[in-house]
Amino acid sequence: MEIEEAITRAKKNDQKAFNYLLDTFWDNVYGFQLKRTHNENDAEDITIQTFSKAFDKIETFDEKYTFKTWLITISKNIHIDLLRKERNSITRVISEDDREIFEVLDESPSAEDKLITEQHLAKLLRDIKKLKPHYQEVINLRYFQELSYKEISKELKEPMNNIKVKLLRAKKLLAEIIREK
Numbered sequence: 001m002e003i004e005e006a007i008t009r010a011k012k013n014d015q016k017a018f019n020y021l022l023d024t025f026w027d028n029v030y031g032f033q034l035k036r037t038h039n040e041n042d043a044e045d046i047t048i049q050t051f052s053k054a055f056d057k058i059e060t061f062d063e064k065y066t067f068k069t070w071l072i073t074i075s076k077n078i079h080i081d082l083l084r085k086e087r088n089s090i091t092r093v094i095s096e097d098d099r100e101i102f103e104v105l106d107e108s109p110s111a112e113d114k115l116i117t118e119q120h121l122a123k124l125l126r127d128i129k130k131l132k133p134h135y136q137e138v139i140n141l142r143y144f145q146e147l148s149y150k151e152i153s154k155e156l157k158e159p160m161n162n163i164k165v166k167l168l169r170a171k172k173l174l175a176e177i178i179r180e181k
Contacts, residue, residue: 003067010058021067022051022168028068029075036079044132046082048169050075052161127177135170142167 001009001020009017029050033043053074054061061070128136141152149167153160 004063007058007061007063007067010055011061018055019168021055022165023172025068025071026051026169029071032072033075033079036076046075046078048162048165049078051165052159053078055165056161124178127174130177131170131173135166135173138163138166139170139174 001017003021003024006017006020006024010021026047030043030047033046033050034040037043037046050071054071061067128139131139137156138152141147141155142149147155149160149163152163152167156163
């Protein structure tokens, strides 16, 4: 899949296109933020927020610009906003009711989903424990407690798009751990 095709398909709400864009540009955005924040957790959180916001606003992407530059700009703005919030030390909670939530369809199981379900439960649990705690938590809530994205969002007090991106990333990392064996 070409990037232009993936963007076009993502604008039509194609799950595989979202996965492709996340896999293609994750390292670019994460690396950019790691250089800015010098903190792996902060860089990862900002990267998750970046993809969440980008996927939420994908229909506004203008093809005359490069997608990577657009993502980096979103990422930079999120980081600047976080720094401002820290500086002002005012915590503002944005209610999900205040904005429309972009639905990323999760209809067909991805390659990662298929690989995960093929594993024995005990071995799978050992592999899940190798993930960072926030990824373990989102996998547990989705696959073992069978909560919906909305329920996970409520449980973790995070925007639904962040949950979706975290789950995509967690599944990709878990599949890589499984493949290594």
